[in-house]
Amino acid sequence: MDTRRLLRTFALPLATAGLLLSGCSGGNASTGAVASDAPPSGRAAPAADLEPYYTQKLAWRDCGVPGFQCATMKAPLDYDDADGDSIDLAVARKKATGPGGRIGSLLVNPGGPGGSAIGYLQAYAGIGYPAPVRARYDMVAVDPRGVARSEPVECLTGPQMDAYTQVDQTPDDGTEAAELTTAFKDFAAGCEQRSGAILPHVSTVEAARDMDILRAVLGDEKLHYVGASYGTFLGATYAELFPDRTGRLVLDGALDPSLPAEELNRDQTAGFETAFQAFARDCIGQPDCPLGTTSVADATQRLKDFFAEVDARPVPTGETRELGESLATTGVIAAMYDEGAWPQLRSALAAAMAGDGAPLLAMADSYYERSPDGTYANLMFANAAVNCLDLPAAFTSTEQVEKAVPAFEKASPVFGKGFAYASLNCGFWPEEATGTAHRIAAEGAAPIVVVGTTRDPATPYKWAEALADQLSSGTLLTYEGDGHTAYGRGSDCIDTAINTYLLEGTAPEDGTRC
Incomplete structure (x- = not known):
């Protein structure tokens, strides 16, 4: 994610x-x-x-x-x-x-x-x-x-982007945090190598x-x-x-x-939590809700448990990519943008919980603008290039992120940690920010x-x-x-x-x- x-x-x-x-x-x-x-x-x-x-x-x-x-x-x-x-x-x-x-x-x-x-x-x-x-x-x-x-702006090849989107953004230990840092650094280096003149x-x-x-x-x-x-x-x-x-x-x-970048990202974290709560309230009233039909709190816990399960044991998708926590979270986030996608999300979550990650992976691919042939539009490349020029980075080290995680998790128990670590992406950008809040x-x-x-x-x-x-x-x-x-x-x-x-x-x- x-x-x-x-x-x-x-x-x-x-x-x-x-x-x-x-x-x-x-x-x-x-x-x-x-x-x-x-x-x-x-x-x-x-x-x-x-x-x-x-x-x-x-x-x-x-x-x-x-x-x-x-x-x-x-x-x-x-x-x-x-x-x-x-x-x-x-x-x-x-x-x-x-x-x-x-x-x-x-x-x-x-x-x-x-x-x-x-x-x-x-x-x-x-x-x-x-x-x-x-x-x-x-x-x-x-x-x-x-x-x-x-x-x-171009940064990564299709296979490289596939690998990048699967990196764990809720690291459980120092090794996983180092892997995420390396992924952000490699992304930035790829942008500089392929698009240095325009960056x-x-x-x-x-x-x-x-x-x-x-x-x-x-x-x-x-x-x-x-x-x-x-x-x-x-x-x-x-x-x-x-x-x-x-x-x-x-x-x-x-x-x-x-707003500076850290506050923008934290506010957006709370925004997605608000949207998820609305989805959960709707879901528990539907007979096909995969998060249960008892309460929003129970639905929230079930989603967190699902993310933890696919983090430990990714779900098959019928192709070489498996559905791990990062891609599963991205698929859920994509559906938060439009309540018309909520039935699609219910179905995709139910399939993933039953062992088929393909529908939720397709929603993540839509978010990233990944084509069936494995190529990506330049959406995420341009997104980073513009954001990292417009504002100084929210964080420049995993130590800074770790200190901020509690505030992000307060904003969203479901998405907080992942959003906090995603906010590190501009910390290794090759160009200094030219804008300020x-x-x-x-x-x-x-x-x-x-x-x-x-x-x-x-x-x-x-x-x-x-x-x-x-x-x-x-x-x-x-x-x-x-x-x-x-x-x-x-x-x-x-x-x-x-x-x-x-x-x-x-x-x-x-x-x-x-």
């Missing part, structure tokens, strides 16, 4: 496991061959060394998915040396369908860091967002630098600056944006950097940028809608409260329910409030609850 502050929407991967997304190649498309349909207008004058990037024209082409076009946008690799090397960023769009006047472009990001925004656009946002929104916006996505189609330049600040270039070349005076999970931090960072260019921003499943006010920005779900596992509700309070123009919209993020998950109240904001510019009243 390796959370690495993984903050992204998970309803889509769990619901569409095995769906092949046809993407855009990241080739070196000419920046001047074909003009963008919308001429740049109202654009604030960029610094002279950035002018070539802000005035480039995108060469749109078909990218194999009906209704979608793709292009390659250039940005400086290093914004402190804009005359130096550039980086190619993959962009995709689906043009506004009408009727109604076109408002502009709506940029979407599913979080991560490391989630493919283009994959999200093509599989969900570009076809599943409400029709009135798609009618009046060009739906747009850019894979952030280092992610998916945008010069992806210093994949921070959230740089990704936000890339979004402003995209805004300009699309011809938009303001950036309109829906960011989920980690995407809320990306959106808030944009508003902090460019408040006067901030349009209609929806930040759904918010991260609190004022700080409040984001974004003074002068237009109204920004922050959405929080009361029993969100990955981004606890109090983070949404904190971000809405920090933002000078923030307004809090609350969903009283389960799962990670709220927009498009079945609440008419939430969807109506956000749609009205996106289409009319009218934010819901601060404190609105659904």
Whole structure:
């Protein structure tokens, strides 16, 4: 189990496991061959060394998915040396369908860091967002630098990643703790070896600056944006950097940028405990609950006992990989993101307890974006690369982790120890962090809608409260329910409030609850 502050929407991967997304190649498309349909207008004058990037024209082409076009946008690799090397960023769009006047472009990001925004656009946002929104916006996505189609960070081979995901993250003795430390060091060394040139330049600040270039070349005076999970931090960072260019921003499943890494990880631990308790309450009322039907406390103990059993004796899966504690925990965590996956989790746990670990392994593979052929998307690689630049490491030694374990176990008796040790991952990173925890006010920005779900596992509700309070123009919209993020998950109240904001510019009243 390796959370690495993984903050992204998970309803889509769990619901569409095995769906092949046809993407855009990241080739070196000419920046001047074909003009963008919308001429740049109202654009604030960029610094002279950035002018070539802000005035480039995108060469749109078909990218194999009906209704979608793709292009390659250039940005400086290093914004402190804009005359130096550039980086190619993959962009995709689906043009506004009408009727109604076109408002502009709506940029979407599913979080991560490391989630493919283009994959999200093509599989969900570009076809599943409400029709009135798609009618009046060009739906747009850019894979952030280092992610998916945008010069992806690479760290481990498929077999190496298989081994890495099975390392015990709840070490029982010094030997196992040393093995975990070695695994983190080898992961970091692999990233440096395979992606050393890009590793210093994949921070959230740089990704936000890339979004402003995209805004300009699309011809938009303001950036309109829906960011989920980690995407809320990306959106808030944009508003902090460019408040006067901030349009209609929806930040759904918010991260609190004022918290240091240790506190973020501990809060997230408590969030997953809250989600598990909700799952357990539901489970014990179901006739097929593998954790018993007596009480939440009994269900909690049964899950802990199950983890201990597969730690000692991994369960066969029908392939060379067995289901040990780390992969079993990951499978359970994956289902916490979406209450729609709870029946799947009940069935997978029952199978594992009966000696078949394959269903729970499949859920862990979905979390890690592992394909049946044994290859991995670069989600976890980019996730570490961005997180380890954005904040100083939570811990730098197993001794520090051991001192923190009691607080993590207080936050979650089920997941606490594993989350504490997972927080060590940035402790051996080859690049020094460039970001720090700080409040984001974004003074002068237009109204920004922050959405929080009361029993969100990955981004606890109090983070949404904190971000809405920090933002000078923030307004809090609350969903009283389960799962990670709220927009498009079945609440008419939430969807109506956000749609009205996106289409009319009218934010819901601060404190609105659904």
